[in-house]
Amino acid sequence: MGTLSGKTAVVTGSTSGIGLAYARAFAGAGANIVINGMGAPEDIEKERKAIETDFKVKCVHSPADMSKPAEIAEMIAFAEKTYGSVDVLVNNAGIQFVSPIEEFPIEKWDAIIAINLSSAFHAIRAVVPGMKKRKWGRIINTASAHSLVASPFKAAYVSAKHGIAGLTKTVALELATFKITCNSISPGFVWTPLVEKQIPDTMKTRGLTREQVINDVMLAAQPTKEFVTSEQVAALALYLCGDDAAQINGANLSIDGGWTAA
Numbered sequence: 339m340g341t342l343s344g345k346t347a348v349v350t351g352s353t354s355g356i357g358l359a360y361a362r363a364f365a366g367a368g369a370n371i372v373i374n375g376m377g378a379p380e381d382i383e384k385e386r387k388a389i390e391t392d393f394k395v396k397c398v399h400s401p402a403d404m405s406k407p408a409e410i411a412e413m414i415a416f417a418e419k420t421y422g423s424v425d426v427l428v429n430n431a432g433i434q435f436v437s438p439i440e441e442f443p444i445e446k447w448d449a450i451i452a453i454n455l456s457s458a459f460h461a462i463r464a465v466v467p468g469m470k471k472r473k474w475g476r477i478i479n480t481a482s483a484h485s486l487v488a489s490p491f492k493a494a495y496v497s498a499k500h501g502i503a504g505l506t507k508t509v510a511l512e513l514a515t516f517k518i519t520c521n522s523i524s525p526g527f528v529w530t531p532l533v534e535k536q537i538p539d540t541m542k543t544r545g546l547t548r549e550q551v552i553n554d555v556m557l558a559a560q561p562t563k564e565f566v567t568s569e570q571v572a573a574l575a576l577y578l579c580g581d582d583a584a585q586i587n588g589a590n591l592s593i594d595g596g597w598t599a600a
């Protein structure tokens with residue numbers, strides 16, 4: 339029996355990267371899973387099936403678009419109908435766009451605020467009635483080092499992530515007496531396929547070696563000079579789901595190799 343046996347976890351943006359690692363960690367602890375996100379149908383099906391066979395739990399995919407409030411509500415209703423409850427919600431879907439403020443495309447600003455911030459509001463709003471009724475829940479929001487400090491050219495992302503930290507605190511205060519906790523996890527640079535794929539291009543455009551790209555560009559702000567792994571982020575989320583973490587509420591937990599200590 340895992341610590342999450344009989345429970346259900348919904349993880350938004352979990353067809354790749356950190357979200358997929360959360361889903362696999364919760365499945366490893368016995369939870370039934372709803373994965374969500376974009377991608378080629380055959381790739382999503384491969385990951386979905388792997389979760390079921392590797393961990394002997396049930397896993398379904400919701401194609402809900404996190405920029406659409408009605409689809410987010412439908413995803414939560416689908417999860418409750420499929421499994422009877424949503425006990426763990428991880429708001430993780432996210433996109434990035436980099437541009438000077440005066441040229442920042444308005445539609446990119448709107449999309450980042452919708453997907454990286456408002457989607458968490460809509461999903462939390464939809465899961466809370468069930469969690470309150472059952473008097474148990476874990477809400478975890480993937481924020482970022484950018485919820486605590488800024489970088490130039492990332493106006494929308496930094497604003498959305500600071501917003502996530504504020505939403506986390508508010509929800510934590512509202513639900514504290516229902517045995518529901520709400521926390522954010524703030525990773526630094528995480529080694530995901532997306533990051534790995536950027537290396538060859540950056541090597542070419544800047545005329546740098548692989549090591550220079552990793553150390554001088556990507557890990558410039560990360561004092562350990564090592565990437566965080568998706569599995570380390572997922573292990574922290576799993577800890578937050580346990581009884582030992584019942585009094586961790588409204589926190590913004592950094593996992594960034596010391597980035598935000600500077």
Ligand code: NAD
Pocket residue numbers: 350351352353354355356357374375376377402403404405430431432433453454480481482483524525526527528529530531532533
């Ligand atoms: P990723 O691109 O590998 O994963 C993003 C996921 O979100 C994918 O499953 C994608 O399909 C999904 N997604 C994107 N738009 C969506 C939409 N409209 N509707 C539904 N799903 C959508 O990225 P990642 O690095 O794993 O990032 C996951 C989260 O972690 C994001 O919130 C990101 O801001 C945060 N984060 C990442 C890093 C990092 O270094 N990789 C650092 C700090 C925080």
